[in-house]
Amino acid sequence: MTKLRIIAPLAAVAALTGFYAWLAYVALNPVVSEAYRAYFILKITPDWRPQRYTVPLDEGIDFTRPGYPDFVTRTEGLSEAGPTGRWTDAKYGRTPRIVYSRDFKGQVCLSLLVHPSPSQVGLPIDITFGDAKISFQAAPLCGWQHFSLNVTAPAHVLDIRIKQLTERPIWMPYSQYGGRQHLGLSHVIIKPGHCPQQP
Amino acid sequence: MMSLWRAYRRECLLATGFLAISSLLFHIVAALTFSDWSLASSLDKACRWDCGWYAALATDGYHSEPNGHERGDAANWAFFPLFPLLGNLLSQTFGIPAKVALPLTSKLFLWLSILAFMIVARRWHGHQAVPLAGALMAFNPYVVYAHAGYSESMYFFLTALAFLALWSRRWLAVGLATALLSATRLVGLMMSLALLAAMLRDRILSRDRPAQATALLALALGPLGLAVFMAYLYWLSGDALAFMHIQIAWDRSMQFPFLVLISGLLDPGWGVYFAICALAGLVIAVWLFRKGHSEAALFLACTLLIPLATGIASMPRFLFWQFPFIFGMQELCLRYPTLKRVYLAAGSLGGMAMFYFWHAGHSFVT
Numbered sequence: 001m002t003k004l005r006i007i008a009p010l011a012a013v014a015a016l017t018g019f020y021a022w023l024a025y026v027a028l029n030p031v032v033s034e035a036y037r038a039y040f041i042l043k044i045t046p047d048w049r050p051q052r053y054t055v056p057l058d059e060g061i062d063f064t065r066p067g068y069p070d071f072v073t074r075t076e077g078l079s080e081a082g083p084t085g086r087w088t089d090a091k092y093g094r095t096p097r098i099v100y101s102r103d104f105k106g107q108v109c110l111s112l113l114v115h116p117s118p119s120q121v122g123l124p125i126d127i128t129f130g131d132a133k134i135s136f137q138a139a140p141l142c143g144w145q146h147f148s149l150n151v152t153a154p155a156h157v158l159d160i161r162i163k164q165l166t167e168r169p170i171w172m173p174y175s176q177y178g179g180r181q182h183l184g185l186s187h188v189i190i191k192p193g194h195c196p197q198q199p
Numbered sequence: 200m201m202s203l204w205r206a207y208r209r210e211c212l213l214a215t216g217f218l219a220i221s222s223l224l225f226h227i228v229a230a231l232t233f234s235d236w237s238l239a240s241s242l243d244k245a246c247r248w249d250c251g252w253y254a255a256l257a258t259d260g261y262h263s264e265p266n267g268h269e270r271g272d273a274a275n276w277a278f279f280p281l282f283p284l285l286g287n288l289l290s291q292t293f294g295i296p297a298k299v300a301l302p303l304t305s306k307l308f309l310w311l312s313i314l315a316f317m318i319v320a321r322r323w324h325g326h327q328a329v330p331l332a333g334a335l336m337a338f339n340p341y342v343v344y345a346h347a348g349y350s351e352s353m354y355f356f357l358t359a360l361a362f363l364a365l366w367s368r369r370w371l372a373v374g375l376a377t378a379l380l381s382a383t384r385l386v387g388l389m390m391s392l393a394l395l396a397a398m399l400r401d402r403i404l405s406r407d408r409p410a411q412a413t414a415l416l417a418l419a420l421g422p423l424g425l426a427v428f429m430a431y432l433y434w435l436s437g438d439a440l441a442f443m444h445i446q447i448a449w450d451r452s453m454q455f456p457f458l459v460l461i462s463g464l465l466d467p468g469w470g471v472y473f474a475i476c477a478l479a480g481l482v483i484a485v486w487l488f489r490k491g492h493s494e495a496a497l498f499l500a501c502t503l504l505i506p507l508a509t510g511i512a513s514m515p516r517f518l519f520w521q522f523p524f525i526f527g528m529q530e531l532c533l534r535y536p537t538l539k540r541v542y543l544a545a546g547s548l549g550g551m552a553m554f555y556f557w558h559a560g561h562s563f564v565t
Contacts (some may be wrong), residue, residue, distance in 0.1 A: 006408050009413050010407075012416050013416050016423065022421065023430060025438050026433050027433075027439040030437055030438040031438075040445065041438070048265065048271055066294040
């Protein structure tokens, strides 16, 4: 009888432990879509099921429009679309990223229309696309900038690295934007071939 | 059953009286606000905000994917299953709409909560403390949730049961109550910590083997309610933690609770009041600890700090429906009669004001 009073509870404990272990495993390995993972789990984008629109590749991404063109899979580290475009936003990740749905290889032309926050003026902006890297300084009023890149291996992820000087003040956990947004993106175009000659 | 009735007849009658007074006040305020004296209409209109989510959940079950709110990112996964399940049971049994069944379910649990709290008061302080216990529950400034189809009264009742079992050293009963608590609200799981603390204080490891095995089973039972819910969510959505991840739809994200508290204290609006409520709860937790109620103190501190980590907005609701907080207030009221008069007067007036704000649709009451 005493043995049963030990074995029965321990058997139940073993069964429950097995169930909890399985649950811990599946909790850490959810079976969800990439969009769900990005929005709900990793929280790297403010867009849940963003609108999709169709434009030619050489028109690029117009960040003042809500949603994305259909050649973009998703973005990371960018705010919601606003009248001036989207801002890099540390709330959604330290490295802003644009993931394209197709690969690029060889000569590509990257065109950017960006506007830095005052704290970013004069600081370097590093852009990586596959194995190609460029760096330029943020001017107060950036116009269109064009960069010819030579991408030797197929690439579809554009990373933007900026020096993030300021952090959200620790006593203001509710501050929406304080010290978090650094670089505004109005337009980004990547297209195969060389960039047009500037006058 | 008859022996239980004989033992607690006075408490049952008092609980019924307190429930009747509280319900009457709630429905009179509703009738005056809407100029409509129909009870069915009053019950239907009482069910708003979270109760609306519970009602949809009781009727249609859990969503298969997020679709709610303007951003389309909300789903009812944030709402734990036990309360809407019982609401659905009442709805099916009596053939009434879920929006009516849920407020009735929460009222039923208010009656059970008052009764359970009176039994606790009698256990600790004798018969003379029983009416005060009933008054503390019925004139709780946030009693509105017990009339409005929220899970708070059920959560309170289960916590009271768990503590009654804990104080009687009925470990398995505590484990079962914790399993039900963890299927009602996430913080219900914290009862497992209180159980562990009590076992360690009781030196359970130095007892005989059968006692140790029973204690281990009681501990293992605690998370079962939450685990079953998580397994269901995994089957439904592929994400066992969906109840947590979906909080993004309500703009809730994890932060350091003390920073949220400081931020609330610096807030020029309602945040400062919510922060003061959280602080009052933590002060009561410290006081309970000093008075030897370490398990209740631990439970109260955890159940305040966890929701505080996701925001300060609903702190009064979380505080005034914590069993250890009301238990602590009872201890203080018994010790200081002036405090008792002030607290009950302020609680009654606050409760009436909350009834009005609820019916008038002021969202700060949520």
